[in-house]
Amino acid sequence: MTTEAIDRVAYRQSRARRSTLIALLSTMVFAAVLLFAVTSSPGWPRVRDSFFDLRIGWDSLPALLEGLWLNIRVLVVCQVLILIFGLCLAAVRTLRGPVWFPLRALATGYVDLFRGLPLLICLYLVGFGLPGLRLSGLPTSPVLLGGLALVLIYSAYVAEVLRAGIESVHPSQLAAAKSLGLNYRRTMRLVVLPQATRRVTPALLNDFVALQKDCGLISVLGAVDAVRAAQIQAATTYNFTPYVMAGLLFVALAVPSARLADWASKRVGIRQGAL
Amino acid sequence: MTATAPVLSVRKLVKAYYGRSVLDGVDLDVGEHEVVVLIGASGSGKSTLLRCVDLLEDIDDGQILLDGRDISDPRIDADAARRAMGMVFQSFNLFPHMTALANVALAPRVVHGSTRHDAQERGHELLARVGLSDKADAYPDKLSGGQQQRVAIARALAYEPRLLLLDEITSALDPELVGEVLTLVGELAASGRTIVMATHEMAFARDVAATVCFLDGGRIVESGSAKQVLTDPQHDRTRQFLRRFTGR
Numbered sequence: 401m402t403t404e405a406i407d408r409v410a411y412r413q414s415r416a417r418r419s420t421l422i423a424l425l426s427t428m429v430f431a432a433v434l435l436f437a438v439t440s441s442p443g444w445p446r447v448r449d450s451f452f453d454l455r456i457g458w459d460s461l462p463a464l465l466e467g468l469w470l471n472i473r474v475l476v477v478c479q480v481l482i483l484i485f486g487l488c489l490a491a492v493r494t495l496r497g498p499v500w501f502p503l504r505a506l507a508t509g510y511v512d513l514f515r516g517l518p519l520l521i522c523l524y525l526v527g528f529g530l531p532g533l534r535l536s537g538l539p540t541s542p543v544l545l546g547g548l549a550l551v552l553i554y555s556a557y558v559a560e561v562l563r564a565g566i567e568s569v570h571p572s573q574l575a576a577a578k579s580l581g582l583n584y585r586r587t588m589r590l591v592v593l594p595q596a597t598r599r600v601t602p603a604l605l606n607d608f609v610a611l612q613k614d615c616g617l618i619s620v621l622g623a624v625d626a627v628r629a630a631q632i633q634a635a636t637t638y639n640f641t642p643y644v645m646a647g648l649l650f651v652a653l654a655v656p657s658a659r660l661a662d663w664a665s666k667r668v669g670i671r672q673g674a675l
Numbered sequence: 676m677t678a679t680a681p682v683l684s685v686r687k688l689v690k691a692y693y694g695r696s697v698l699d700g701v702d703l704d705v706g707e708h709e710v711v712v713l714i715g716a717s718g719s720g721k722s723t724l725l726r727c728v729d730l731l732e733d734i735d736d737g738q739i740l741l742d743g744r745d746i747s748d749p750r751i752d753a754d755a756a757r758r759a760m761g762m763v764f765q766s767f768n769l770f771p772h773m774t775a776l777a778n779v780a781l782a783p784r785v786v787h788g789s790t791r792h793d794a795q796e797r798g799h800e801l802l803a804r805v806g807l808s809d810k811a812d813a814y815p816d817k818l819s820g821g822q823q824q825r826v827a828i829a830r831a832l833a834y835e836p837r838l839l840l841l842d843e844i845t846s847a848l849d850p851e852l853v854g855e856v857l858t859l860v861g862e863l864a865a866s867g868r869t870i871v872m873a874t875h876e877m878a879f880a881r882d883v884a885a886t887v888c889f890l891d892g893g894r895i896v897e898s899g900s901a902k903q904v905l906t907d908p909q910h911d912r913t914r915q916f917l918r919r920f921t922g923r
Contacts (some may be wrong), residue, residue, distance in 0.1 A: 572764065572766060572768045573768060573770065575726075575731050575764070576762075576764065576768035576770070577770075578730075578731060578754075578757060579729050579731060579757055579760070579761075579762040579831075580757070580758075580781065580782040580786060580830070580833075581754050581755070581757045581758035581782060581786045581834075582754070582781075582782070582785065582786060583754045586785055586786075590781065590785065591770055594772045595770075595771065595772055
């Protein structure tokens with residue numbers, strides 16, 4: 401290596417060290433200011449006692465975790481059902497031919513309705529309205545009904561994401577598949593859907609991160625999930641710390657999914673950049 | 676023309692997009708083992724003609740006969756008719772989520788009902804034919820433009836089509852990659868393939884084509900042997916067009 405090259409490397413390393421140092425320093429100053437601003441506020445001692453009581457938080461943890469386990473089970477089952485139902489909706493919406501008009505119109509109406517309906521209202525209507533019909537064989541468990549409402553709403557979102565993916569596949573790919581003699585069904589299955597799902601994976605994972613926390617809303621129907629458990633704990637201890645704990649648990653649950661979504665979109669980006 | 680019945684006959688083909696006429700009464704006969712080259716400015720209808728023949732576009736009037744059978748009849752199974760033809764596109768249109776081998780083996784496996792093993796064997800055979808045996812497991816984005824186009828040609832040949840349609844297949848390639856693709860097409864022509872090809876490569880047309888057709892404004896203005904059309908054009912517009920390539 402020439403002396404110029406060594407010099408260049410040394411200079412760049414010194415700049416990098418400098419950047420790291422500045423970042424560290426500014427983070428520390430920022431954190432100190434924030435901490436000071438919060439703890440020096442007049443109401444801080446009371447807020448600390450009622451929201452950040454470590455002992456109460458620790459004691460409520462078993463009940464919260466038991467509730468969270470219900471959330472996770474609901475989440476996993478709903479995710480699978482949403483993917484299947486959403487894919488069916490998206491496929492129906494892209495069907496061509498006059499025979500399929502009623503199905504297509506139905507799917508379009510469904511997506512319009514459930515994308516516009518607030519989740520909370522859907523939960524109330526399904527959770528209290530369906531059992532109110534007193535039909536035999538209909539589930540009355542708040543967990544099942546809450547899960548049903550989540551599936552109804554989220555399928556509409558996921559269907560739209562998948563449809564966008566399907567329509568983003570370039571017409572030249574369809575022409576190539578057609579020219580090989582593939583019929584419409586095979587073209588969809590072998591050429592369009594594999595490319596579409598790859599492209600929309602980041603958006604889908606993002607929707608599922610949103611679903612993770614919305615799973616907590618089934619508590620409004622009376623299901624004892626993490627949110628409901630926190631409510632019970634808060635009511636018995638006259639303290640809000642269980643809510644904070646439950647919130648932290650949901651965040652901890654979401655972080656891996658969020659990183660997974662980041663990783664997936666980066667991978668798609670690299671692949672598309674290389675194309 | 677050849678003595679036997681033509682493989683492809685296009686009769687008074689008319690095609691318009693939103694009221695704008697693109698093909699305005701095209702007649703074309705392609706005999707067995709014949710290579711027909713379509714030349715003409717961008718927008719003259721070369722690509723549209725090829726896409727209509729491959730039934731990728733609905734035609735407005737006229738007939739397309741493949742081995743004497745009217746494939747432009749909307750009542751026939753278009754998917755079945757397309758299987759008798761192979762098409763190669765300007766921008767390759769390989770399936771990006773499949774390896775080179777999977778691209779080539781797709782049609783034999785799912786359309787022509789070969790077993791997975793036979794289809795793969797056929798795929799390897801074809802990739803060897805286009806000189807890409809070592810790229811079987813490569814995805815399209817890892818191949819050069821010329822290699823991608825050779826895979827696309829192999830894909831179009833996968834089930835021995837009666838007719839090969841080549842739509843400006845070297846237009847999207849870097850100049851130094853054009854040669855490898857044209858050499859391959861020349862070999863296919865020499866082996867007796869029936870080919871219709873739209874191209875701007877005049878030297879190639881002169882060397883390989885039996886017939887050259889000059890399209891202008893959606894009509895075949897002039898057609899004849901390559902030598903006659905390219906060196907002694909009869910029509911004014913043909914002369915104007917060729918002047919841009921030869922500098923005369």
